[in-house]
Amino acid sequence: MAGALQAERVDVVQGRRRVVQGVSLQVAPGEIVGLLGPNGSGKSTLLKAMLGLKPAAAGRILLDGAPLAGMDRRSAARRIGYLPQDAVSDWPLKVRHVVSLGRTPELSPLRGLSAADLAAVEGAMALMDCSHLADRPVTALSGGERSRVMMARVLAGEPDYLLLDEPATGLDPHHQLRLLAALAALARPPQGKRRGILLVLHDLVLAARFCDRVHLIAEGRTLADGPPATALSADSIERAFAVRPLLLPAGGTIVPLAWEIGS
Numbered sequence: 337m338a339g340a341l342q343a344e345r346v347d348v349v350q351g352r353r354r355v356v357q358g359v360s361l362q363v364a365p366g367e368i369v370g371l372l373g374p375n376g377s378g379k380s381t382l383l384k385a386m387l388g389l390k391p392a393a394a395g396r397i398l399l400d401g402a403p404l405a406g407m408d409r410r411s412a413a414r415r416i417g418y419l420p421q422d423a424v425s426d427w428p429l430k431v432r433h434v435v436s437l438g439r440t441p442e443l444s445p446l447r448g449l450s451a452a453d454l455a456a457v458e459g460a461m462a463l464m465d466c467s468h469l470a471d472r473p474v475t476a477l478s479g480g481e482r483s484r485v486m487m488a489r490v491l492a493g494e495p496d497y498l499l500l501d502e503p504a505t506g507l508d509p510h511h512q513l514r515l516l517a518a519l520a521a522l523a524r525p526p527q528g529k530r531r532g533i534l535l536v537l538h539d540l541v542l543a544a545r546f547c548d549r550v551h552l553i554a555e556g557r558t559l560a561d562g563p564p565a566t567a568l569s570a571d572s573i574e575r576a577f578a579v580r581p582l583l584l585p586a587g588g589t590i591v592p593l594a595w596e597i598g599s
């Protein structure tokens with residue numbers, strides 16, 4: 337499909353195990369797709385396959401209809417931004433420097449930061465609420481602050497597609513909402529380029545509220561794919577996670593209050 341990043345019937349093998357099996361998934365510009373599933377279900381492995389960081393043992397990855405495998409790594413990296421799970425920087429670099437590294441695929445080795453690079457870096461820091469941290473060493477930040485900096489680094493690259501592995505984990509409720517609202521604005525800006533966002537989330541309520549589609553996997557296989565209202569039914573949640581929602585009637589509707597252990 338032109339204008340999408342797609343996994344087509346993808347298998348990935350880790351050691352001797354097929355940890356992703358026959359998964360087909362796509363994200364198009366303008367969409368936020370949530371990849372959900374229990375621990376060890378293959379979410380991170382699938383993201384890595386969609387970036388070309390892990391080979392697909394079967395199936396293929398297509399970027400705008402062309403196989404990713406045949407593409408130059410640098411141009412693919414320019415188009416697909418990636419936030420790994422537990423992204424960290426071990427060097428005591430200043431926050432602004434770390435975020436500017438997100439422009440790396442745009443920079444030639446001999447060129448400094450252009451006005452456009454600087455604007456992208458400052459814009460990304462503002463979106464992730466880390467402008468006030470710009471001159472601090474990244475190693476001296478709290479866990480949530482560091483996560484926001486690593487997210488800003490991805491945004492600074494202005495990629496067409498963003499693959500984000502648990503970007504909301506470790507953020508306080510304010511910054512979780514701010515992150516998801518920023519992603520929604522990046523996916524569908526009032527004007528300018530639309531972006532496709534695929535993100536791993538463990539928070540079902542955030543997924544239901546912000547994702548256009550949810551792809552639910554368990555043991556490496558697809559359980560559901562569709563709008564949150566159908567993909568996150570109480571039945572599919574129980575099948576995937578073995579929990580049931582505790583429902584609370586509120587203002588004429590019913591909202592999940594908490595989860596209890598299911599079968």
Ligand SMILES: Nc1ncnc2c1ncn2[C@@H]1O[C@H](COP(=O)(O)OP(=O)(O)OP(=O)(O)O)[C@@H](O)[C@H]1O
Pocket residue numbers: 350351355373374375376377378379380381382421
């Ligand atoms: N390098 C590796 N070598 C062997 N097995 C691996 C490797 N990396 C991951 N696995 C296994 O592959 C399976 C899928 O792992 P993956 O990291 O994709 O899960 P996940 O859905 O992202 O989990 P989580 O929610 O805990 O982050 C797990 O059973 C894991 O133990």
